[in-house]
Amino acid sequence: MRLLATECRRVLRSLPYLIFIAALLLMYVTNYRADGLEKLQKPSPNQASYGMKEVELPEVIMPVAIQMLQMEFANNSYTAYPYGFYKTVVLSEAKQREMAEHLALLTEASPSLSYEQFKQTMEQVDQLIGGGSQYGESFLVSNFGQVPKSYEDAQRDYAAIIEQDHISGAYARIFADYIGIIAGLLPAFITAALALRDRKDGLYENLYPRSIRSWRFIASRYAAIAAMVMLPILLLSGYETYAIASSYPEQMIDYFAFFKYSLGWLLPTVLVVAAASLLITEWSGTAIAVALQFAWWFMTLMVGIPFIDGGKPGLLYMPRHNALGNTELFAAGLEDFIWNRLLYAALSLVLVAVTVVIYEKKRRGMRSGRDWLAQRLAHRRS
Amino acid sequence: MGEIGLRKGWHIAVLNIRHFALPHIGLCLLLFGICHVLFGSSRLDSQTVMTVLQYFAVLTGVILLTPLTAPEQTSELEQLMRTKATSYAYVLLLRAIYSLIALSLLLGGYGGLLYGLDSAIELPTLAGTLATAVLLGGLSLLVAAVSHQVVAGYMSAAVLYMLALFAGERLGVFQLFATGKISYSDKLWHAAVGLACITAALIYKCKRSS
Numbered sequence: 286m287r288l289l290a291t292e293c294r295r296v297l298r299s300l301p302y303l304i305f306i307a308a309l310l311l312m313y314v315t316n317y318r319a320d321g322l323e324k325l326q327k328p329s330p331n332q333a334s335y336g337m338k339e340v341e342l343p344e345v346i347m348p349v350a351i352q353m354l355q356m357e358f359a360n361n362s363y364t365a366y367p368y369g370f371y372k373t374v375v376l377s378e379a380k381q382r383e384m385a386e387h388l389a390l391l392t393e394a395s396p397s398l399s400y401e402q403f404k405q406t407m408e409q410v411d412q413l414i415g416g417g418s419q420y421g422e423s424f425l426v427s428n429f430g431q432v433p434k435s436y437e438d439a440q441r442d443y444a445a446i447i448e449q450d451h452i453s454g455a456y457a458r459i460f461a462d463y464i465g466i467i468a469g470l471l472p473a474f475i476t477a478a479l480a481l482r483d484r485k486d487g488l489y490e491n492l493y494p495r496s497i498r499s500w501r502f503i504a505s506r507y508a509a510i511a512a513m514v515m516l517p518i519l520l521l522s523g524y525e526t527y528a529i530a531s532s533y534p535e536q537m538i539d540y541f542a543f544f545k546y547s548l549g550w551l552l553p554t555v556l557v558v559a560a561a562s563l564l565i566t567e568w569s570g571t572a573i574a575v576a577l578q579f580a581w582w583f584m585t586l587m588v589g590i591p592f593i594d595g596g597k598p599g600l601l602y603m604p605r606h607n608a609l610g611n612t613e614l615f616a617a618g619l620e621d622f623i624w625n626r627l628l629y630a631a632l633s634l635v636l637v638a639v640t641v642v643i644y645e646k647k648r649r650g651m652r653s654g655r656d657w658l659a660q661r662l663a664h665r666r667s
Numbered sequence: 668m669g670e671i672g673l674r675k676g677w678h679i680a681v682l683n684i685r686h687f688a689l690p691h692i693g694l695c696l697l698l699f700g701i702c703h704v705l706f707g708s709s710r711l712d713s714q715t716v717m718t719v720l721q722y723f724a725v726l727t728g729v730i731l732l733t734p735l736t737a738p739e740q741t742s743e744l745e746q747l748m749r750t751k752a753t754s755y756a757y758v759l760l761l762r763a764i765y766s767l768i769a770l771s772l773l774l775g776g777y778g779g780l781l782y783g784l785d786s787a788i789e790l791p792t793l794a795g796t797l798a799t800a801v802l803l804g805g806l807s808l809l810v811a812a813v814s815h816q817v818v819a820g821y822m823s824a825a826v827l828y829m830l831a832l833f834a835g836e837r838l839g840v841f842q843l844f845a846t847g848k849i850s851y852s853d854k855l856w857h858a859a860v861g862l863a864c865i866t867a868a869l870i871y872k873c874k875r876s877s
Contacts, residue, residue, distance in 0.1 A: 300810075300819045308826045315834045367705055370722065373712045466833070470825065478818040572818050576694075579825060586832075 288501065292509030301478040305471045306517055309464065313521060317463040322456070323609065324532060325446060328439035335439035337431045339594070343400035350403075350420060350429040351391050354410065358388055366424070367417035369587025374414050384413055423591040445612035451539035453529045457546040458595065458606040458615065460525060464518055464547075468554045469585065469603040472514050473562035473578035479506065480566040499645040503563070507637050510559045515552060522547045550604065553629040557602055560636035568643050570653030598625040679753065680761050687738050687762075688731070688769065695727045695773050709784035716781060716788045720796040721844050724774060728800025729824045731770050732865065733807040735762045736872060737817050756873035763865055770800060795849040798858035803827065803843075805864030812868035 296302050328335060357363045361381060363374040376384060387410050391398065404425070411421035419428045434442075446455045522543035530538055539545075558578060565574035585603050592599065595606030596614035598621055606615060615622075647653065652660070702708075702723050706715055736759070778793040803824045811820025831843035840856040 300814045300816060301822050304819065304822050304826060308829070311826075311830060312833065315830070315837055319837070370705070370715075370718050372706055372715045372718070375710055463833075466829070470829065471822065474818055474822040474825070478816055478822075481818060482816070572821065575818060575821050575825075 288497070288505040289509055292506050293513055295479060295482075296475060296509055296513040299475065299478055299482070301471075301475045302513065305467070305475060305514070308471060309467050309517055309521070312463055312467050317460055325443070325452065325455075325609070328436060328443055330436055332436070332439075335434040335436060338434045338438060339427055340430050340432055341426045342430065342432075343403070345432060346426065346429045347398075347400070347403055350407065350425065351388075353419065353429070354388060354391070358384055363414045363418055365414055365416070365418040366590070367415065368584055369590045372417070374418070376413070380413055384410065387413070427591050427594075442610050442612065445616075446610050447536070449612050449616065450610075451542065452533050452536055453526060453538040453540070453542035454546075455610050455612065456525065456529055457522075457542040458611075459609060460522070460543060461546040461550040462595075462604075462606045464521070465551055465554055465603045465605075466586065468514065468518065468551050469558060470578060470582040472510060472555050472559045474575050475514065476510055476559050476562035477566045477572055477574045479510070480563065481570075481572060484570060499648060500641045503567075503637065503641045503644055507559060507563060507640075510563075511552070511555055514555050514559070515547070518547050518551060519544065549626060553626045553633070554603055556633035557629040557636070560633035560640070564636045564640040564643070567640050567647070568654050570655035598622045600625065600628075602629055675753070676757075676761055679758060680765050683738075683758070683762055684765060684769075687734065688766065691730050691734060692769060692773070694730050698723060698726060698730070699773075699777050708781055709786065711781065711786035711788075713787040713789070713792075716786055717792060717845070717849075719781075720778075720788075720792060721799070724777060724796050725799045725803055725843065727770060727773055728802070728804030728861070729807050729821065730804075731766045731773075732763075732801075732804030733811050733817060733820045733824070735759065735766060735808055736812050736868070756869070759869050759872055763869060766804075767801070767865075770804070771797060774800065791851070792849055795845075795851075795854040795857075798854040798861065799843055801861030801865075802841075802857035803861070805861035805868075809864040809868040809871075812872055 358381070361375055363376065365372045365374050387406055391403065391406055394402075404422075407420040407425060408422065411418045414420070418424070446452060526538075526540055526543050530540070561581075562574040562578055565577060566572070582603070585601055589601050589603065589605045592601070593605045593607045594614065595604075595608060595611045596618035598604035598618060604622060604625060643651070702719050706719050711719070774793060774797050778788055778796075781788045806827060807820040807824035809820075810823040811817045814820070827841070828843065831838055831841070834842075835844075836842055840853045841860075842853060843857075845853075
């Protein structure tokens with residue numbers, strides 16, 4: 286416990302931790318508070334709009350998607366989002382001819398074309414464009430399956446927020462979505478800074494010969510980082526619970542929703558980010574972990590854009606749910622979500638175990654990746 | 668003195684580039700390689716070029732400028748540097764100059780490559796990218812120099828990048844990613860603040876050495 290307390294103090298006094306707190310508060314104020322906090326309104330009949338919903342209905346998707354493909358084919362300009370980024374693809378003549386064949390199949394066989402055949406052809410179209418197009422699996426339904434919500438749909442959504450989420454659950458998901466973006470990157474910096482600081486201060490030279498067990502030291506450090514990162518998140522959760530309770534004094538809210546989402550949703554993200562950074566920094570002795578984590582974070586953020594409305598966590602280590610409500614969508618994907626979170630929690634434990642092994646070997650004389658590389662380079666030069 | 672001083676400066680710069688800057692220049696080339704794999708390089712339209720430059724190429728500023736003070740990783744090494752006949756401030760200034768030149772050449776070279784491959788790149792877009800790269804790199808360098816932690820420097824640039832992704836126009840002139848046309852006044856601010864940060868970082872380090 287004393288070691289854990291020492292490590293907590295070291296995290297607390299580090300500049301990256303203060304930057305983390307500042308970034309957390311900025312994200313909370315400029316995004317969650319600014320965007321996600323509209324007050325729930327009970328839908329009333331004859332409203333101009335109730336928003337849109339995504340449906341996988343062949344009669345909705347097929348004609349619109351085929352029409353869009355015809356238009357893009359005529360201009361030889363296909364919009365794609367490889368890794369979430371906009372890109373215009375211009376096909377070669379040979380590929381355009383291949384596209385014409387696909388298009389002919391889609392239009393000429395249209396009356397007898399089954400939805401399965403349509404999806405298979407669209408998958409081939411997507412591959413021809415180079416992936417990430419509007420016709421690929423990720424975008425097909427979300428792009429072309431949008432229909433206006435009816436009054437009944439809106440009523441059902443509202444009832445789900447009141448009865449299943451007890452209001453606060455719906456807000457807690459947006460909270461977890463925004464805070465997850467911070468938790469998915471910045472703990473890597475805190476971890477790397479701490480390990481590199483040890484090296485700079487010559488702590489390893491003092492620590493390696495001591496009798497303290499490697500697993501105790503690594504576990505204490507890891508637990509300290511996870512606990513200190515989660516601390517301000519849990520404090521914000523408490524404040525948000527109070528804010529939601531004050532906004533809906535007449536309703537029965539779930540007082541534990543923010544805590545449940547923080548621990549069930551955000552903690553595995555924090556654990557895996559800290560574990561990956563700890564492992565890479567202990568092994569390499571460099572700050573390369575932050576570059577690798579930045580790349581992982583950025584790709585996940587961009588790949589996650591089609592799933593931003595929630596309900597489809599897939600293998601994203603930062604699941605998305607940037608909508609107030611969508612309770613039924615979230616419930617439909619809950620089992621996948623739980624597996625996703627368990628997977629990353631388990632992965633983080635494996636990474637920590639590997640870190641302990643590396644740390645132990647370093648105590649027995651193994652060189653860090655950095656020293657190994659430096660020696661190889663020096664050897665080549667000489 | 669002039670010729671000898673120049674020769675000495677050149678010698679120091681070459682040694683620093685060989686020992687410290689080359690891996691970072693390599694990392695920038697790797698970043699351009701990733702851009703090529705993700706987006707291609709030929710016949711890109713202006714929006715794709717903007718995406719590549721604004722989201723990816725600007726990171727070269729952080730890669731090249733942040734580690735300017737990193738070679739002196741410990742205070743002992745920093746003390747050792749200060750005992751040398753050549754002043755530490757002079758070495759830092761040389762590093763800043765060659766890093767800025769390398770940044771301009773790398774971005775210019777990449778822009779030239781895109782242009783040569785028939786992509787819709789314009790000079791103001793490229794200059795704007797350089798300005799934002801200087802801002803991110805300058806901020807990162809300043810924090811790294813003041814805190815003596817290179818990771819804290821990288822983190823400050825990452826936080827600005829992250830906030831720009833999500834807060835957008837709420838960041839005012841520090842909005843990094845233009846959705847339509849590039850705002851020249853914003854880019855001037857980026858360059859000015861970036862250069863001010865680099866200057867402040869060098870002054871801070873020199874003051875500590877005196």
